[in-house]
Amino acid sequence: MNRGLYLSNLVVTGPTGLIVTRMDLRLEPGQTVALVGESGSGKSMTAKAMTGLLPRGVTATGTLQLDDIEVDLALGPQVLTDLRGKHISLLLQNPFTSLSPVHRCGEQITAALAPDLRRSKDEIRRRLDEVDLPERVARQYPFELSGGMRQRVALAASLASNPQILIGDEPTTALDVTTQREMLDLLERIQGERDMALLLITHDLGIARERADRILVMYAGRLVELGEGADVFAHAQHPYTAGLRDSDPPLKHRLVELPAIAGSVPRPSEVAVGCVFAPRCDRADHRCRTDTPELIGTTSQVACWKPITKADTPHLIQIATDVQAQNTGTDLVVVKAVSKRFSPSAPLALDNVDISIRLGEAVGIVGESGSGKTTLARCLIGLESFESGDISWMINAPMAQRAQIVFQDPTSALNPAMTIGASLAEALGVGQRDKSEVPALLQLVGLPAEYARRRPHGLSGGEQQRVAIARAIAPKPKLLICDEPVSSLDVSVQAQILNLMNSIIKELGIALLFITHDLAVVRQVVSRVYVMNNGRVVESGTMENVLLSPQHEYTRQLFSSVAGK
């Protein structure tokens, strides 16, 4: 009976134009299909269209076929009400918001069960057992559980109706790397046991490569390439797929420069004619800009006029060998035995932390959420106070010229009411520099001088982060602190920003403190690294040494959880 799902000719239209353009999708029982794309690619909207959960003002057309049922999506979301839940289920990204805070987990899991099963203790136990949760969780509220456990509860809830199709929309993105792996293993096991089809929507190429039987690559609302498993990336035919693969930083080695795709992802409605990728493609010719390519091929398909073939010389990747951690040098700042607690009853956020940063050195702090890495940065910069210990700066300069910081979320890092020029001029003023240097500053971060007149909200995330970096270096600080500066950016943009940071610290000769949960990212930037866990520094050393022979159990665990690298 279970023959899977076939979605054909899906078109999703929003208030500003097309969101998804003519796409087909087949899900077979027991198979995992990964839908890969950056923000704005339309991957989440595809999932929402399949479950009838499109936001107001967004409509879909196309046909969805599940066993003998055929549904015309143009008839509106109500036609999917029967399928959703019963046959198709959705697991969302954020377990913090997808569960109701006022209901016990047991109730939320059993809400979709038949009434006679709803009160059965055995049934709840069985359901919790399936997702490796103890029985007590049924009586607990979501806020009493960790992120990983919450996502398991959400999974149990979405499995309650025994669906044939499970759609996971970035189901592990909100989780820490170590928890991520457990969750993916669990999904894989349950999928096998239930012979369920899994549509895994993700921006993480590693996860797709490692877990999917088939991979579909979306770009600006279109399927640009699809094929069997990791092959899609290994033998990428579409320049975008290849670019995405190359700009994803490797963990194994450090590159001289990450191959980045220029520009940023356009809105599907912005591309009227031609190939959606043509504006950013270095292979594009006249035809790419005038005619839209269709998907062609059998097992692997590509929508490109000039696909990459074996005859093409592969992109040369240069491995950096000259990056040596400096063993000597003058200390810039020394943190000694710093401890901090947010409230008397809370555990230590920082527990006897010792770190030091030398002049002109790039240092990383790696850790998961709750490790204390951000708190340490905030103490360094003076945004947070600490109870005991000592932070001593070895240079004589006002605070603003010792260190500056770049935050994770570029959209809220800039004052929405001020022009970019005004923001930068103000920061230049702090360093006794004149506002006439604004154009040069913009140029340094790779932005045109006209941007000085614009306001932040018209800029893409990558551009906003460039401005934030420009503002941070304007007062000529000796240390640039970056707190997860690329985690909210798309992979192709992430590579641009990492390259920019590398070139800026080299050019200005300033020290960098790079804080992240992403090992592959920090690998590309720093020469020395500290690993933090539960407020303590558990390991430190040169990037090479820590990577090759991790000493601490936690570091090893962290490395082994990185997917597909």
Next chain:
Amino acid sequence: MSRRALIPIVTGIPLAMIAIFVVASRWIVPNATRQDIMTGVTSPGTAGHLFGTDQLGRDITQLAIAGAGSAVVGPIVIALGSMMIGIMLGTFAGYMGGWLDLLLSKYADLLLALPTTLVALVVTGLIDGGYWVTVLVLIMLFSPTDIRMVRGSVIAQSGRPYIESAKVLGLGRLRIMFRHILPNVLPVAFSTMLLNVAFALVSMSALSFLGLGVGPGVPDWGRQLSDSRDLLDRNWGSLVLPATLIIITAAAINLLGDWLQERFEERSVQR
């Protein structure tokens, strides 16, 4: 066109008309207050008097046009004044926190606990005040909600990375408060102010209905309402016209304020 897109037009037309009355009533209806005892009260539809006349023979329509000024100017001054207090005190309370915040918040709570109309009645009655004393009293009574509103918005902005960046740059407190935070609070403050104008209009009308506010003989909607009580049986127009004007003006300003607020919220979400 969606229904929401119609709001600025639907509210704009009556508001534009009222604005014209406020600015130009002395030329539109120069003789609004001229009494004509011989005519006395007439009912709506009497030749030359669309809504009839009152017991002094004054034309209700002309009187209402002339009364737009005192009906609208006071409320605008009240909303502006109380928002200025709100911005000054609210910004300090929200950004500085600590004892200053506690003190200002308690002050706002105290004022908020007072019944607005009653206090206005007592105060204006005690010091025998006129129109502007009423305005002043209402500014004081309106300010606590504005202080709270601004304080809340300032606190919401203060935790955002761009403010933290400003702190890391070592900028002064006043500069952060008034150059960085305030411009991002102003849109909400503006729409709140509009809603306050509507509320103040009703309050002012109520007070002048009760005999406080404008002096005798000065055209005013609230006063017209009050006067109409004695001639309801002879001229219903004397009640209907000023009452309708109050309702339309207040409702239009309210709708426009809501609409603006939604727009600002959408914009901040898009950011």
